[in-house]
Amino acid sequence: MTSFFRKQTNDSLIDQLIYDGRIENERCIAALRQVDRKNYVLKRNKSSSYYDQPFGIGYGATISAPHMHAMTLELLKDDLNPDLKDDPISVLDVGSGSGYFTAAMGVLVSKNGSVVGIEHIPELVEFGINNIKKGNPELIEKAIIKIIEGDGRLGYQENAPYDVIHVGACAKNGIPEKLIEQLKIGGKVVIPVEKSSGQQYLEYGIKKKNGKLIISQICGVRFVPLTSKKKQLQLF
Template identity: 80%
Template structure:
């Protein structure tokens, strides 16, 4: 269970995530230390930046709780590790929002990889880009990360196929076909999915040679926005 105790620094927040068993991978821990959460929240929420909880970023969106980011990094630790890949790593972050998780993945693949964050709300495209410029400008300057405006259900063809696709909005009607198409064989997608029972689960899927996803349920989640809504609202990262 995550503590909601306020911590004074980004390092102490990361230390808390480690001590509570939310994350173990050393490269992922290092990346979290390099992306300071205070640069990715609204000015009015700066004093709460190191709480382990989601924070609103406007437009009915949030930056997710740090323990959720940590959990996702553990799921993707091998997929985002350049030392384990022969080719440059390509990543798509659907619903990039604050830009925080896009930046963390950018740090992890920065040796020769690329991360595209796609966001449907223009103001959040600006917000996320500005946050990365302030917090981790080298990712933009070196072309490691970029934020684009678009419908995340359709993916982003220009940088496909992807080793990793991360989705921050809940899929009620299954994983969008365009995202499956743009995933490499052996690539991994992490996405919240709502079942017919109404319950939501974080799922991790691996694309097999036949083009299908082999998925596993990681944990239950509660997400307000869905990737299937006519207006693509996302729970941002």
């Protein structure tokens, strides 16, 4: 695998992610080709849309580097595949931010499922909705995706339980209990977690019948903190 790269088109970005081994699943690859990253960054970053790096989107939030999104989709490829499920897939995206990863998951479950994005900064709720309307409007029009304002640490009980919960910010004290409660038995959670050492790791958890999570550490990462609205606003 290589590290950061700079591409000029969405297709060349995805091609590089494939070449680097970040993503292999054909459905996930097709989803990323449908969700053009340039529609999900700030105007000042448009010319760098296809660089493999994170960008700030305001209010202390970021859109992650493409390799992180690709790797996370690959982790969740079976859980976001309606053909492998008997019931509609329910997904929660905590810290939906730009709406990019929310849209990618929406494309994957669009045959029979839905995604709720949750943000506690109203301006980011509007930003995410507007980006999806611009880049992938059918996901909003068909009610496959909705983005709401709220504290993502508390989840969103109305659509629970979830097959998948994705968290786009780093939890300092472990995975929030409300998110674990709202996960289906057999459901998956992907979340960055900060350890006592200060190091962050991307964790992948599977909820067992006893309600506990079996957790795997995927890799070291660096994400903005999963915190209160007040503290987040102090970051910018």
